[in-house]
Amino acid sequence: MAGVSVIQMFGRRVSWRGGCEWHRHSRNGQRRMAVSGQSPYCSAVESPAVQHAGRSRRKILTLQSMNPQVRAVEYAVRGPIVLKAGEIEKELQNGVKKPFDEVIKANIGDAHAMGQQPITFLRQVVALCTYPDLLDNPSLPNDAKRRARRILESCGGQSLGSYSASQGVNCIREDVAKFIEKRDGGVPAHPDNIYLTTGASDGISSILKILVSGEGQSRTGVMIPIPQYPLYSAALSELDAIQVNYYLDEENCWALDVRELQRAYYSAREYCNPKVLCIINPGNPTGQVQSKHCIEEVIHFALEEGLFLLADEVYQDNIYSKSCQFHSFKKVLYEMGPEYFNNVELASFHSTSKGYMGECGYRGGYMEVVNLHPDITAQLVKLLSVRLCPPVSGQAAMDVVVNPPHPGEESYEQFIKEKEAILSNLAEKAKLTEELFNQVPGIKCNPLQGAMYAFPRIFIPDKAIEKSKEHQMAPDMYYCMRLLEETGICVVPGSGFGQKEGTHHFRMTILPPVEKLKILLQKVKDFHMRFLEDYA
Amino acid sequence: MAGVSVIQMFGRRVSWRGGCEWHRHSRNGQRRMAVSGQSPYCSAVESPAVQHAGRSRRKILTLQSMNPQVRAVEYAVRGPIVLKAGEIEKELQNGVKKPFDEVIKANIGDAHAMGQQPITFLRQVVALCTYPDLLDNPSLPNDAKRRARRILESCGGQSLGSYSASQGVNCIREDVAKFIEKRDGGVPAHPDNIYLTTGASDGISSILKILVSGEGQSRTGVMIPIPQYPLYSAALSELDAIQVNYYLDEENCWALDVRELQRAYYSAREYCNPKVLCIINPGNPTGQVQSKHCIEEVIHFALEEGLFLLADEVYQDNIYSKSCQFHSFKKVLYEMGPEYFNNVELASFHSTSKGYMGECGYRGGYMEVVNLHPDITAQLVKLLSVRLCPPVSGQAAMDVVVNPPHPGEESYEQFIKEKEAILSNLAEKAKLTEELFNQVPGIKCNPLQGAMYAFPRIFIPDKAIEKSKEHQMAPDMYYCMRLLEETGICVVPGSGFGQKEGTHHFRMTILPPVEKLKILLQKVKDFHMRFLEDYA
Incomplete structure (x- = not known):
């Protein structure tokens, strides 16, 4: 019965444990929270000897023997x-x-x-790509068929079942680049700088993985907003990077104050090498929309201090306040002039999961990079190639998001x-x-x-x-x-x-x-x- | 023009560089190959100052400043x-x-x-799940519609666009468990032990991520076959784990000889803590199919030495020699008796990408775990939850692989x-x-x-x-x-x-x-x- 009691204990621990973790977190302020030995798991339970027929054996993989960085991960x-x-x-x-x-x-x-119901056109295009016999079916609209044919022509063997290039299907990256150019009022975007991803989380984790290096005081510090979306703290924990918190101003509609960035940056320099600055705009969980002026200040700060910018813009379509407008970091960067646009290193992220689409299950997304060193481009492609490619049906869904029906097309009005x-x-x-x-x-x-x-x-x-x-x-x-x-x-x-x-x-x-x-x-x-x- | 010349240099390096890397690899024998400072990249190129309008600035993210473990990754x-x-x-x-x-x-x-053409039934089911209006379409078969309805009923809001549980859609995990039971002649399989994954690579990387720990001589060693599928060396490089090579016997149809496992294990103990043993059966790139006797020997060795087993079985449907038969590690483990079946920790992997389906682009797969400590189950679910869920359309494709048309159903003969x-x-x-x-x-x-x-x-x-x-x-x-x-x-x-x-x-x-x-x-x-x- 030893096994059962362990499971029961575990059941209880699941319920209560999160509390202690987060409690510690909220008291910890500046540095990453959980430290291996302190886990309530560790003190509470000994690795149980397994009692069964035959000899009893200790498990090889236990809380004590596992990767402590994974143990420290929390995802609320x-x-x-x-x-x-x-x-x-x-x-x-x-x-x-x-x-x-x-x-x-x-x-x-x-x-x-x-x-929430799916966008009809999106599902029609993906269904046509999935089962191309439907291209002959008169019940589906011709504009959806055109989109599907174009995507399939860019797939190996004209099949969603082929691996795409690790960076994503070519024609979809072209469509993403056009979408960004249009969104940003003509600021140039190039397909070579677009990476299709398995949801935005995958892009964020991949670029962070490349960015983190150094030991001790030289360990990479990554500045994240507090409150944050816990993908960031989880990814940093996995990578054993130093989480550097900057606080959003609750009294001021969760605005980002560049003086707080400075405070966080200079105090972090005492114990790590802060070189990445993450922004979530519109904010998650805080819902604020950054003003253009604020983004300019952030970009200026990043240039001055030599920070690599990550702009999480997955909620770019979700703007509700009449007084607010979405400004992409890329566009603001461009408008600040060549001193900025030719120097600041930026990765920005979008996804099929949010906006009006809500297609979370497709795990579609893209990352656009600006000013990435060509050596790093090669390293990024290499890293992504180990996982072969993002799901191709998610890429197809992303294509519809960036290339929806145009005025005059038969699906336009319904869309x-x-x-x-x-x-x-x-x-x-x-x-x-x-x-x-x-x-x-x-x-x-x-x-x-x-x-x-x-x-x-x-x-x-x-x-x-x-x-x-x-x-x-x-x-x-x-x-x-x-x-x-x-x-x-x-x-x-x-x-x-x-x-x-x-x-x-x-x-x-x-x-x-x-x-x-x-x-x-x-x-x-x-x-x-x-x-x-x-x-x- | 500085930028252009860098790109040109880079272009040449791409062609020639692999050579040095692989050359070093093949000479390195026992331990993981690439070491940060030795990369031909590093000696060849200085981080270039960017020459543009305004001040020239050094890049933040360069080969010198990036994560050296990612730099060491190779994926041939x-x-x-x-x-x-x-x-x-x-x-x-x-x-x-x-x-x-x-x-x-x-x-x-x-x-x-x-x-190769997709399996019709698989695509019909996934298309029906994608665009459920097709459930009313008389041109699609009823057995495909039944499958699609069942999957959708297990999805949030009956939509492939909802996140699934991080472990995967419930009814699909049930189908996987039934498939394994049937494949293994009745050896019990439980949906709680099934994790749907983003292709097999994702499952393998996730479990390795949890397994790796320790510093110096206590660092986790992972035994892999040579020749191997380079996902393994790449994942170990990313995790900074110690790659422990055991050589397959080319003179003997690439058979695995347990004496070679012993040799590799005991010599590795001098410099690391070997605690994981990876097997690829049928072999990639080597194509051998392991005999039942050989699998028994491997399992016995794993029990004796306390090794966590990873069985990569993605080619389980691809057996061509009349004299060969696929034996799953799980089944052999069971047949060896409770001493083994209750103790040996095993994770095995399957995928939609290979077999007769060849649905690589869907990134579908599953992992089955045996004897995982319940604490580790929770850690695994937590780790997977950070990435939210595997692509749900890939999960649906996996469902068809494990639950194809039955005799008597209308699609059976064509399938x-x-x-x-x-x-x-x-x-x-x-x-x-x-x-x-x-x-x-x-x-x-x-x-x-x-x-x-x-x-x-x-x-x-x-x-x-x-x-x-x-x-x-x-x-x-x-x-x-x-x-x-x-x-x-x-x-x-x-x-x-x-x-x-x-x-x-x-x-x-x-x-x-x-x-x-x-x-x-x-x-x-x-x-x-x-x-x-x-x-x-």
Whole structure:
């Protein structure tokens, strides 16, 4: 029975453990958090001898013997709270009574899972590429067939089943370059600088992998916003790079202040070699949209201090505030003149997963590089070639995103109607969420200018903070666990993204349909009022 | 013009550089090859100051400043010879006269690119999942529709565009488990132990990432066959793990001899902690199929020495010799009794890319784990969750591979016909290739028992070896470059896979259509005879 008890212990640990990790994280400030020996896993459990027929043997691969950098990785968006949500869903299926009928997963930006319908044209093109017999089928539109034929002609053996070049299918990279040129008002883009990727995460991880080097005080430091999207902290942990935090200004709609960049940079130079600066615009989880002036300041700073820029622009289509506009780093860089455009090294990222498409499952994306040293281009292609190529159907989906129906084509009107319905619906939900949260005492929510999340600040009473310590959880993890257990709503604690010491938040997507979102927000409000009362 | 000259230098280096790298590799024997400072890149080029309008600035990301572990990565299957092939293709397109009309890329196992047609049923199911409006289309068969409905019901929002669980879509993991049980004559398989992956490469890299730890003499050693598929050496280089080579026995049809495993293991213990043993069965590039007895010996050795087993079984459907049969490591492990089945830690891999499907572009695959510690299960899920999920359309393709039409279903006959035509055609080409190579003086080719490659040994005269040294290339790289330049045939030098000191080989796929393959083999023969004459 030894095996079973280990699994049970483990089950419990999953629930409680995240708390300690994130708690430590939020106290740690400047440097990367988890250090191998400190893991609550390690102190809690000895590598169990396996008891079975025959001799008992120790496992080869255990928490003690595994890669400590992987052990240190945390990824809150699919972390302990989501595992708990899965457990509760199973209980509901097995007839366990709860104060709710379903778990609502507002933890992840997964539009289709929340009922958003795919863009018809995109799916038609990909289906035609998948099963080219459909090219003779009169029920599918000719513009979709033209797109599909063009993609297939650029594939080996005219099949999505062939490997593409590691950098991606040629004609799709051409389309991406044209899309960027158009988006950026004519700033030149070249297919050679486009790399199709397995979602944006893959591009970000790949370029970070190349960038990280050095030992001790020379170890590469990577500046990331706090709050951040935890792909960054996870990738840096895997790579054993130094995470250098710069804080976004919550009092000022989560704006990026270049003085804070300077503070973070100069203090980091005392213990590492900061050489990469990551920007997420529009912000995730914070939803701010950067002004052109702010981007100029960031670029100037990067040039002055010799920082390689990573611009995560996957939410570029998700702008809701009338006063805001998306400016790509590439375009601003160009407009700042040759001193900047010929020198600053930049990689920017886009994806099929967000925007109005929401095609997360296709794992499509691209990276554009600017001013990459030609030697590094070769190194990047070599690194990517080990994984052979990004999924070709995801590349085809990316092609439709960058080359949608044009005015005059037969699918144009339906495409525009679908796209605008989704985006205006998201804008409505962004406004609704902000307004409703700000009506709750003890919750304060900045405007959702863009992206697809609210990241409200929540007041947690001292007594609740004490209670959370008893459970060895970060206070906002405790809050979110109680929210989940009492309402079935799954959101991610702010500590999973990082936040200023002493502040607490959670991230919630605005993707549920409007009527459901209203109920959800009302439930959060009721829960919050009860929580305040319970711990008054 | 500084920029241009750098690019030109670079262009030349691409062609010649691989040679030095592979040359060093083949001389290095036991330990991993490339060491940062030794790269011919580093000595050849200084990080160029960028000359532009305004100040000139040094690049941040250069060969000197980049991650040295990534710099050390080599991947021959898409390496310098393939870049050269691309250059030649462009020259042909631009009207440059060559002694041939087209480049034949026999470097990579990319079946559809060589004209193999997709399995109809597989594409129908994936197209139906992609564009569910087709479920109403009478031209598609009902069994394909049933499969598609079942997959969609297991997807969030019934859409391939939703993220799946990081471990993969539930019902597909169930189908994989059933497939394995059936394949292995009833040996139990559980969906919880199945992880869907982005091709097999992704699964192999992920589990290696978790396995590698320690410093200095305690650094993890990973035993791999030589010749190997270079994903392994590349992944180990990225992870800075110690590559421990064991040599397959060319004189004995590339068999694995357990005494050689012992030799490699005990000598590796002097400088690292060998704890992982990788097996490729059927072999890539070597094409041998392991006997059950041999697998038993390997498993016994792994238990005795405490080694974690990785079994790369992506060619399990590609068995051509009548005297050979595929035995999965999992099944043999089970049949060896509880002492083994309850203790040996094993991960095995399969893929949509090979077999009779050849669906490389979908990046579908799975990993099955046996005896993984429950703590490690959680760590693995966490690590995979950072990349969110494997491409869901690739998962759907995997589902068809493990759950093809059953007897009595309307698509069954066509499916069987397509599958058997492809496999018998491959068997014919395997035999043809072996026979024709063995008719050429100075070429010796083992039987192609399985997989999809020939890996013939080639005699290279001393004068040619001297010539290759002048070009700073490994002798077989020089041979393959000349073959490419004179015939347009692109194959990969044996030095890219590893080989015994003083021996030379190349890897060639048997995927071109029979008539084209015959011409290709005749061209290789003619080239080889000329080559022997030229350097007599």
